[in-house]
Amino acid sequence: MTEAILVVGATGLIGNLLVRKLVTEGCDNGLHLLVRRPLEGDYGAATVHVAPAEKWPEVIASVKAQRVVSCLGSTMKKAGSKEAFAAIDRDLVGAVGRAAKAAGARQFITVSSTMANAEASGFYLKVKGQAEQLLRAEKFDRLDIIRPGLLRGERSGDARFGESLAIIASPVMDKLLHGSLRRYRSIDGEEVASAITMLLAEDKPGATIYENDAIWERAASAR
Numbered sequence: 001m002t003e004a005i006l007v008v009g010a011t012g013l014i015g016n017l018l019v020r021k022l023v024t025e026g027c028d029n030g031l032h033l034l035v036r037r038p039l040e041g042d043y044g045a046a047t048v049h050v051a052p053a054e055k056w057p058e059v060i061a062s063v064k065a066q067r068v069v070s071c072l073g074s075t076m077k078k079a080g081s082k083e084a085f086a087a088i089d090r091d092l093v094g095a096v097g098r099a100a101k102a103a104g105a106r107q108f109i110t111v112s113s114t115m116a117n118a119e120a121s122g123f124y125l126k127v128k129g130q131a132e133q134l135l136r137a138e139k140f141d142r143l144d145i146i147r148p149g150l151l152r153g154e155r156s157g158d159a160r161f162g163e164s165l166a167i168i169a170s171p172v173m174d175k176l177l178h179g180s181l182r183r184y185r186s187i188d189g190e191e192v193a194s195a196i197t198m199l200l201a202e203d204k205p206g207a208t209i210y211e212n213d214a215i216w217e218r219a220a221s222a223r
Helices: 013-024 053-063 082-102 123-137 161-176 179-184 189-199 212-221
Strands: 005-008 031-035 047-050 067-070 107-111 142-146 206-210
Touching: 005 013, 005 053, 013 031, 013 189, 031 053, 053 082, 067 082, 082 107, 082 123, 107 123, 107 189, 123 142, 142 189, 179 212, 189 212, 206 212
Parallel strands: 005 031, 005 067, 031 047, 067 107, 107 142, 142 206
Antiparallel strands: none
């Protein structure tokens, strides 16, 4: 990959795994990371941009990446309120999308959630769906919407009690989910990150949603 790639949200589960894969696979030349706080560790030749969220459009404009990946996402507990959660998972994602389009990005990849729907009755899924709507409105040449099921993997920061219980129960629950219900199965964060690396190498235009089966298929082709 010789084009500039920008990853926004490199400190979360998927973002961190994705960046590690890109660095390990020698795809760090032209790789840019946009974060709010300094990163620890070795990120190879990647350029790390540290700036408050309100300055991100300026950074994105200066990088002019052709491919942008948003791994942004919070929790209600960490955000502290519905308004703060929506400000990150919808408004900030939308702002990154607008800035990326204005800067000439051809491809935008976003990590959303299974069942995301702007008309959903549940607040979480509604916000995720609204974020997807904002990105669709930018009319990127290529928009990849990743909708994984329950994510497994080591996370930094606050533990999510309910989610931890679900992960513990997932080996049993996954066996009960067949057919169209496979989208709700748990999925390893490593597989999602691997799928994204494959999508970064694709150029077919259009907007596409990837749920568990499609994610597993792309991840398998990366092995």
